[in-house]
Amino acid sequence: MKTLTLQLRKEDPTAADSVQLMDELSSALQAITGDSGVASFDAADVVGPAACFVVARDEHGNPLGCGAFRPLQPGVAEIKRMYARHGASGVGSALLRFLEAEAAALGYQAVWLETRLVNRRAVDFYTARGYARIDNYGKYIGNPLAVCFEKQL
Template identity: 40%
Template sequence: MPITVTVEPPRASGVEALLQLSDDYAFSLYPAESCYLLDVSELEKPGVTVFVGRDAGGRALGIAALVVKSDGAAELKRMFVHEDSRGQGLASALLTAVEQAASANGVTLLQLETGPLQHAAIALYERRGYARIPNFGDYVGDPYSVCYSKTLTPQLV
């Protein structure tokens, strides 16, 4: 099944439904205070880019967001693939798009937070060269947070 990954507004067709499924999934695994989910209005802020994976029919199957910080770093947020589309390489395609966009914007460090029960996500990040780091920012002290980072080579044009 051909998948395309493009930058889209967070209110584009099907994206809010994916965000809701992502919320439901996170809240089924972790306490609410350990779910650091950006809502649609936060995804619309400057410095945030939303990537959407769609099938040939235009159905939104996966999302990821890049949040660029002022210190040259960025954070991967809201990475989620619809349950019936997992195992087909979409998460990897989304991650590639995020990394390329981050590099193109001069980002040298890409960080992320996930949960210890998200084994497939952790395996993906580790395969892609992300290293486990101490929890940063809001995640410090949260036993339900696992943080990773990857050094990127900026591709400024």
């Protein structure tokens, strides 16, 4: 079995590959949850010295997934737009490790994120990687469809 060689790099969230990956994510979320998540994301939030947008590529430079974080509150970054193309085994984990390391290097003590309870694959993914459920924050307070998680860095 061939081992996938991944290249993870900070990239422009408005570049064509980035937009394509996020469009695929939006379609998948719409199908799973009935909400594309687009209203909860602004590309400008993940650009700048306290934020990060990353694309995972294979050895040929083909995009396989993306993820981002933005500053949420002092010491806390929020993970956004996590996506790995179907069949791209290990890409999601690699993206998440990259984002966690970047956030820690920038001085964040924790990362938070939101997903939907109905998105069992995402809930199980984050739980398996050490994320603990927290009270819903921000715009997710009072939303029974949302579930929020935290990981201390």
